[in-house]
Each structure stands twice: as structure tokens, then as C-alpha cells.
Amino acid sequence: MPDSPASRYAGLSRERLAALVPELLLIGQLIDRSGMAWCISAFGREAMARIAIDEWAASSPIYTRRMQRALGYAPDVPGKGDVPTIFKGLQLDIGAPPQFMDFRYTVHDRWHGEFHLDHCGALMDVEPMGEDYVRSMCHDIEDPTFDATAVATNPKAQVRPIHRPPRRPADRHPHCAWTVIIDESHPDAKGTPLLADNERSRAAGLDLDPIDPADDGLADYSGPLLSDLDFAAFSRSALARIADEVCLQMHLLNRAFTLAVAQRAADDGELLRICRKQLVGIAGIAAERLARALDLPADAEGATRLLSLHPLLNPAAYVDADIERAGIVVRPSPAHEDDAWISLCGPDWTAPLQAIVRALDDHLDVEVTGLGAGEDWRLTVVRRDHPAPEPGEVAVVRFSTGSGFAFEPRRSLPITPV
Template sequence: MSAPLVSRYQDLSREQLAVLVPELLLIGQLIDRSGMAWCISAFGREEMAQIAIEEWSASSPIYTRRMQKALGYAPITPGTGDVITIFKGLQLDIGAPPQFMDFRYTVHDLWHGEFHLDHCGALMDVEPMGEDYVRSMCHDIEDPTFDATAVASNPKAQVRPIHRPPRVPADRSPHCAWTVIIDEGYPDAQSTPALALIQATLAARIRLDPIDPEGDGNADYTGPLVSDLDFAAFSHSALVRIADEVCLQMHLLNLAFVVAVAKRAESPEQVHEIATKQLVGIAGVAAGRIHQALGTDAIETLALHPLLNPAAYVTARLESDSVAVSTSPAYADGAWISLCGPGAERPLQAIVQAVDPYLDVVVSGSDAEWTATLVRRDEPAPDAEEVAVTRFSSGVGFAFEPRRSLPITPV
């Protein structure tokens, strides 16, 4: 592949990046809060659960290995990682954003560990929906997807519950607890058939600039496992790469989501409708969190938004009042950006109106070569229905708190 474009995160300060990266991880978690509501409506609760299983199982092994390589903690021999490798991966996974999914880790030795969740934001979102939805998430979805994530490090790993919801008593804490055991006697975990489809995408194979080993801060995560990852301890170059990789996680998850929806949809039009609704919802919520975290204007928010990142995947040129988009690997994959353009302005509107409800976009050009120009309206736009649905999640208003980052040693 050709050399990647300079990251759009490059111009942020190290301090800004340390704020943005956990925001991006949380935004990735909220993709399902946007998408699954429309899957329930179209296919029912049980099929929604199967879509979730398939999308995470087909994407997380790919992006987990990418992050291992980027930050230098990949096992020397592929497939021989230990529980520390698995736990480090979870700390950099959109499936387990810090604090909102408050994983607490215990390492007994390299092959035996545990984790529990002191707070599970996903559970907080689902419990009001009733026990059937809790079981779908905490039993049907978690069992295969935890193993799929672990298998990226070692196919002999098994993640098994100690206890999990529905909570008895109703206020039980921690919310759940799990063992992680790697044993050569275990059968190899089996991958989902859709994994091969997602591995063939350009998103899975896109090359990003390596982390510069020079400069202040950590250029890798080769040191000890820590209780709470201190993003401020990473170097500027490492944080840029992490931000780009986290955006790729979102694209890979979305590509797997579309594959799973297409298996169940009545027509390509229904796939397009559900995919667009998912994008509009997460586009607005993501823009709101980025704007609030960094104080960005509409164009700056677009520049940092996962819709347009990483730059090596989505080709775009940003000016003071416009963004010009052209063909790119993301278009070839049918990623989010392919759902935007002339006559398909709603995802872009959701982004700019999260910053200022009086803003709008005028889009001109062709399907894959277009320019969106900011305009100001006389009346504020109402919330898009899809954004309002996504705001059901407690993650939309979640506030990160300062944490001490302490090394975890075997007990």
C-alpha cells in the first residue's frame, strides 16, 4: 500500500490527545447504542443479539492484533500471548472503554487471571429494558465475544463467568466477574465465518505510520500491566497512533455490523436504511462529546470525528468552512463515508448541529467526490431522531474522572 497520509490528530497537543483517546474509546462503545435499536425494530431481540455476536467476533480479533503490534506488546510468536496480553488489549478496546466499562484486573500468573466490572455502563443502559435484554447481553453476547477477543492473543484462552447479571440482589456489586485461563488442553477457539470477510477489507490491512520512539512519554505498552491506563503518560506520537487505531476499530466494527445486518435484511435498501440510522445516531453523539471535551468548532470537530479518520483510510481536505471528500479505501470498503454525499447529508448535519444547532451543510458533487459547505440557518435544527435514540445511553453524558495508574503484579 502507498504511504499513509499524515494523521489528522497530528496537530493536537499531547494533552489534548490524552483527553481525546478515552473519548474515542467511549464513542466506539456507543455505536451499538445507536445501531441495535434499529435492529430490534427490524428483526427482534434475538436476532439483534446474533448481530452483536457476529459484528464483535468478526472485528475484535483484527483490531486487537493491530493494537498489539502498534504498541509493541504482541507475542513474539503469534497466538502465544498470556493473560497480561489479553488484559492490555481490553484496555485499548472500544468494547471496554475506561471507567464506563470499569474493568478491574487480577493476575495470578501468566496463564490465570480474573477481571470484574465495578461499573458496567452497558448494563446500566440495558437493565431498565428488562431481564430478557440483560440475559441477551450478559449471557448470549458476552460468552462468544469475550472468547473472540481473547483468541486474538491465544486460541487456548477461555473467558468464563464467576457471576454475572441479572443481578441478585438487584444492587449487586461488582456487576460481574470472570476468569481468564489459558490451558494447552483447551480446544482452539473457533472464529466466526464473517471474520474472513472483514480480514479482507482495506480497513483491516491499512498501514499507519509507526510510532516515533523518541520524544517525551511512553512510545509503547511493553511495561507492566497497570490498573488504569494513563493516556497522558504516552508520547505524542503514540497517542496519535492510538487515536487512529481506535477509529479503525470503529470502522471494522461497523463493516462487520453491515455484514450481519445484510444476512437478515429483506433488501439492500433495508441494509442502507439501518446502516444510515446507525451512522446518524453515533455521528451526532460523537461530535457532541468531541466538541465538549476539546472545545472544537464545527470544522475542527469534523476533522477529529471518526467518520473522517484515520486520514490514511478516509481521504478528505478540510478548509475553514468546508470539507471536500474524494475516493478512498473507506469508499472501496463501503464504510461510513459511503453513506454521505449529495442527497445524503443527514450524518454530516448531525455532526455540525451537535456543535451549533443553527448550522447546516450544503453538499455538492458526485457520490464519491463531494464538498460539504457550512451554512447558517435562521432557526435551530431539532435533534435527529437517531441521535435522540442514542442519547438513551448513559454513556452520552458520562464524565471521566482522574485515576491513579498503578502496576498490577501477580497475587
């Protein structure tokens, strides 16, 4: 088997990578702010909640195990992990981006723990929509999806609420609190039927470059559970691998989203319409956050660089693209086999690519042309005389407080049993 292509993130400095990783985790969370709006419009609130359950439950067990293996904290015996292992996974999960979903952990012993959220960005987004939507998220969706995430570590784990929204009183803090208990008497948690389908994807089994243990900084997360991960403590090699894994989390989540929507869409046309709207929305907001975090220049070269680092085109082992100064050449790849985001793009539809470059400057645009008789295509960034308006799909995602959320410095302290 040929070696996997080098990570496109490997060319960034360790400092830039440490800033990039939490951005990618937050971007993954915002995928739902884009997709679920269109599901509510098409199918209603209750069907939207069912789609969200299937989406997360069919992806998080896969990517949680991938991150465990990548960072060296997988259970010695598969399926026999402990509470600290579950909590480490949450810290590296797009479902729980740092600070925006401000998880605080308590470990009583290996098999008993608690967490609460000092700040829940998802709740801040949903509360203005009314109590029915809060219950859908904090009850209907959270119950099965928390257990689905825990089952990746130990099928005997149960995550149960101490209290949760709707908040009584309205300003109650913390926003919610939960127990995590692993007990052999618990029945095994069961995966959603779509999980088996997603496990057969190319993303699920994709090989990525191993972390270089000789690189300066932490090469794994095998040490104690930390209150807040200090990404700057990881090596450049580890951070590049984490970034690639987080992008794969997004692709696995998106694939599960597509599978769940396909079960409810009236036809292929409705499915394509919803998937395209979800992609344009997250493409633009993700690009805006990445451009700001990486301080990219607002010109054609900066836009090409932005495209090369965007989750749409990553990881390199998944999306085959040659990044050149003159443009980007995209070829068929594992991502196309999975019907991932990049498979929607090309000469016939460029809206998400346009949303990405216009996050830097609304005068920028893309020209996309096919190459020969094959499926390859070339993208070139160009500048127009007149600015383009923001797509409505991006404006929908901007409704989320996550679109403008700012990370703050935190101290990283070990968590010991109490």
C-alpha cells in the first residue's frame, strides 16, 4: 500500500497549529447550525431531532476510537476503557469544542465521574428558539448521543443527567450537569443502525501518518486527564495529526448526516438541495474563522492557502488535491467514494468554493474548469470588480454565537480523583 500523503497542516508552525486545532473543533460543532436549519424547514422539529441523533450516534463512536489510537490513550483491552478515557475523548470531539462547550470534569475513581457545562454555546443558540427546541436538544438528542459517544470507550458506560435545561431559574448555572458511571451490571449500549454503514466508509478506516515521537512537545495524551488541553504543549507532528483527525470527524459526521437525511428526503433532488445548503453555510463560516486565526492575506494567494487548509479539502490522504500557486487541481479520491463534501463541488457547482474565498474578500471568486476527459478539475482564484453579497446559507450559520466566539487563555491542570 502506498504511503499516505503528508498532512497539509504539517507546513504550519507549531504555534499556528495550536491555534488552528480548537478552531477546527468549533467548526465541526457549527456543521449542525448549518444543516439542521434546513432539516427543520423540510421535515419539522421532531424529524430534525431524529436526524441529529442518527448523525452523531453514527459517527462519534468511529472518530472517538480513531483519536484514542492516534494519541495513545486507547484502552488496553478494547471496550474496557474508564471514565478519564471518556473525558479525554470529549476534549478532542467536535461535539464538545473547548470553551464554547465548556465541560468541567470531576473524577471520583476510574469508574465514576461527573461533568458540568459552565457555558453551553449550543444552548445559547437554541434558547431563543423556545422551550420545545431546548428539550429536543438537551433531552431527546443528548440522551442517546452521550451514550453513543461513551460506548466507543466502554459499552457499560451510562451518562445520566443531574440537571439540564430548560433552565429553572432562567439564568441557572452551570447550564447542565451529568454523571458518568461504568458498571458491569449495565446493559450494553447499542449503536444506531446507520453506524455500521458509516463504519464501512473510507473515512472510517483511513490511514494517516503516525506522530513523530522525536518531535519537540507531547506526542500523545497518555498522561493524566487535564482540566483544559493546552494544545501548545503538543508537538508539531501531533498537532498536524490531531487537525487531520478532526477534519475526518467532520467528514464522518457529514456522511452520517447525509445518510439520515436520505431516509427522510422525498427524492434525490431534495437530498442534494439540503446537502448543498449545509455545505455552503459551513464552508463560509469555517473559512472566516480560519482566515482570522491564521492571519491570511486577503488576496488570491491567501485565498488559495485558505482553500488548502479548509476541512473541505482535508485531510490530504482523503481529498486528492495538488496545491499550486496558480491554483488547485482536484482528482477523484477516497472522499469522492464516500460522497463527501468535495464530491458536490466541481465545474457545475462552485458555491461553497466561492463562499470560502469570499470570507477573505467579497471581491474574490473562483473559476473552475474540467481537465481533459477525466473527472479532474482545476480551481483558480480571481478578483472581480464588484463585491458579491453574502450567501443566505452563511447568514443562517452566523445566527450561532459560535460564528464570532473568541477563545481565551486557560491553565492546563491535571484532574485527580476526589
